[in-house]
Amino acid sequence: MTQHIVRAYDEELSALSAKINQMGGLAETMLVDAVDALVRHDIAKAKSVVERDVQLDTIQHEIEELAVLIIARRQPMANDLRHIMGTIRIASDIERIGDLVKNIAKRVGVMEDRFLGARSLAGIQHMAHLVLGQIKTVLDSFSQNNPALARHVWLHDGEVDTLNNALFRELLTYMMEDPRSITFSTHLLFIAKNIERAGDHATNIAETVHFIETGQQLSGPRPKGGSSVFALTPSDE
Amino acid sequence: MSFASETAKALNAGDAQGAPKAASAKVAARGVNVHYGEKHALKDVFVDIPEKAVTAFIGPSGCGKSTFLRCINRMNDTISTCRVTGEITIDGKDIYDRMLDPVLLRARVGMVFQKPNPFPKSIYENVAYGPRLHGLARSKAELDEIVVRSLRRASLFEEVKDRLDDPGTGLSGGQQQRLCIARAIAVSPEVILMDEPCSALDPIATAKIEELIDELRENFTIVIVTHSMQQAARVSQRTAFFHLGSLVEEGATDQIFTNPKDRRTQDYITGRFG
Ligand SMILES: Nc1ncnc2c1ncn2[C@@H]1O[C@H](COP(=O)(O)OP(=O)(O)OP(=O)(O)O)[C@@H](O)[C@H]1O
């Protein structure tokens, strides 16, 4: 991107992007740690994830304030305007990812010790790994101004849904086999749903990045993993 | 000076770009070139200016905006070194037709300049001058009516109704500019050309002119040159970007300012080096 005649304008825009990267990095490690806390039943780690969420809120507010200031100062146009509006949206998506991850961590705190063993947790870990990849890639697409990469993320959103549905059936089987596993399995269902929704926010970010870079909305067919089972999984926290 | 070759070029260019032409073009330029002596100031401009809408010309200093504006009412005829080729039509009629009287053309195509330039006469006389010159009023009463109506349309009447005999030069800058607009519309032109009409005005006076432009477009075809991107975005429906004497991009104003197609347009409107 060529530079603005007014250098301070470039600096303000870079500061905005830097804050997004900072938020993204935070959210990624929070997700890694939350799943780790779940797998190891590490209550202290879970607690630290919950505590870190407030940092995301703070940076999001900084982004909003800086964006408003830039709009007032520079009257941005065209790609600059899309960039600033897009940054505000991306910050709010990352903030939502943080909330979802925080919910996972909170749940780890109240869950009784593992009941089902590694079998069921493997599915969660796999999902988290996929979503983490989506978040990482979409944030790369933002910092590299790469709409093709954003599109790639957007196209692969279905895989997470498919995994979530598979996990749902798996946990359902355990619950039917042994009613004592119901509480634990239900927690896992909610956690899976939270991870899946974090993935949805990565998809939102992909749409925003694509719009920033091209001025066009992402469109066209994309594989969706949803099925009738989808409607049965927990929908909200 | 309608040249068959120029017209053919116009058609070819239209085809090549596959650009849809505006539905009802009031003013159409086909392969317009302007030279000042050796200097090639405007290069092969093709554009349609739609009727009863505001079209904004933007671009860096010296890119030829004013030059092109002056082609539309043949003001360039008054510059001895200036040579205009190509075709410009209004309602499909060539305005460079040798049979056409430039004075009559300028009654149909009014102009408002950057610096308000009222005649050193009364407010009334400033507005009455044109209609009288073109014999638009048969009686004093009719002339009065034209003057009042024009001042009203220019949103100036309320402020000057008690002092129509005072000199126009005694008004504030913003009022003077509205007086010039009243003077321009008094002869009922079809097209109004405005060359940076607000550059000498404060934000309040500017807002009043912009509001006025928005009202005037119901009845007039307006072309405005402005260095303010925000002004172009606010007042116009179409925007044309000029660069180094060429028309780089023309399109719906909303599109030009949110998602321009040409890299040069984007660099210019976002304040980057070209
Ligand atoms: N009367 C003239 N004689 C010679 N050259 C001229 C004359 N008028 C304009 N030019 C040249 O033609 C080019 C276009 O000038 P023009 O005034 O149309 O630019 P512009 O886009 O209106 O610029 P600005 O934004 O500064 O008003 C410039 O290089 C200018 O120097």
Ligand SMILES: [Mg+2]
């Ligand atoms: Mg000029």
